Amino acid sequence: MARNPFALPTGTPGRLAGWVMARSDRAHREAADLLAPAAGATVCEVGFGPGQFLAVLAGRDPSLQLCGADPSEVMLAQARARCPAADLRRGTADELPFYDGSADHVAAINNVALWPDRPAGLAEARRVLRPGGTLLLAWHSAAAPSPLNRALSKPAAWWEALLAEVRAEFGNAERHDLRHLTACTATAAST
Template sequence: MGNPGHVRTFDRIAPVYDARYGRGCAPAHELALDAVTAAGVSPGVLLDVGCGTGRLLALARVRWPNARLLGVDPAPRMVAVAARQAPLAGTAVAAAEALPLGDASVDVVVSTTSFGHWADQRAGLAEVARVLRPGGAGVVVEHPPPGPVTRLSLWLTRRLPRLRHADVMVALASGAGLRATRCGPAAGFLVTVVTRPG
């Protein structure tokens, strides 16, 4: 699964992704990890959905050295880079819509700058709800929707992700059985924190 056009794009740029985009992604990773800490959930098992090159997993290892870290991404070449950059994390080729994990098996799910590329955001959030343990937390850090000029440029280059406003993120989370505890702007990103009731 996953958006086939986006998977091909990310496979093609995997070897140079960090050099080109790593600096821009670093604040999103820090925001996500800070949100996990603020949520007060101990990440015994942390899953990064859309893990890309594994940079967040490497940062999470420093913060939580005893946590079991897992990363999935639908782009095989991104997963190969992640396996090298975060060798102590378990990585797999998988999309948000079909997570290869058991029910209630994860304490924390994070996703940074990948939610807009999920082929089916509702199904992906339903999977997040399925794998989260009751009381577990999810954090999505994504770019806010662009203005009309940027949107046209992205459409013309066929790179238009489906970026959401805060009210839509809250509604999508609620529809998946998750409770949004925070959803708002931070450092140029939209940060959404959800919990699985229980």
């Protein structure tokens, strides 16, 4: 069976999927508003795809330290072209190529539903976050204006399960119902 080029972009279909994903940054601007990183903060994006979210952050505040991991070589090339100053590496949610406590924020936009082992991904996000740092997980909203985004949205039970897993790892989790995205945020406890 052919792979979904949006879930793991490879070859020409993957390159095309990257261009399609990069046509709009509405959701990414909304996620950036919610994250609201302070000047100079380090933001690590898991599954950055063509780099729209990182580009929005870089455009808003050049003092941000941007980094991220994605398993797709095709996405790595597109995101590097879009965000040349970011430290972008090949990697997956459950094995992030970054040091413990190295990020103020870990974010994943339209990505968390693709993680094959969600508890492992959440443990990795917490490892990479500094104490007091924040996690942002966002996925297409069931109330989004776009029918395609609504079709890709997840049911309430999926969100309840995700919030429970985030609470198990972080000790806290908050749901946010935005216009294009549903999101979950959590704070890494100070030790």
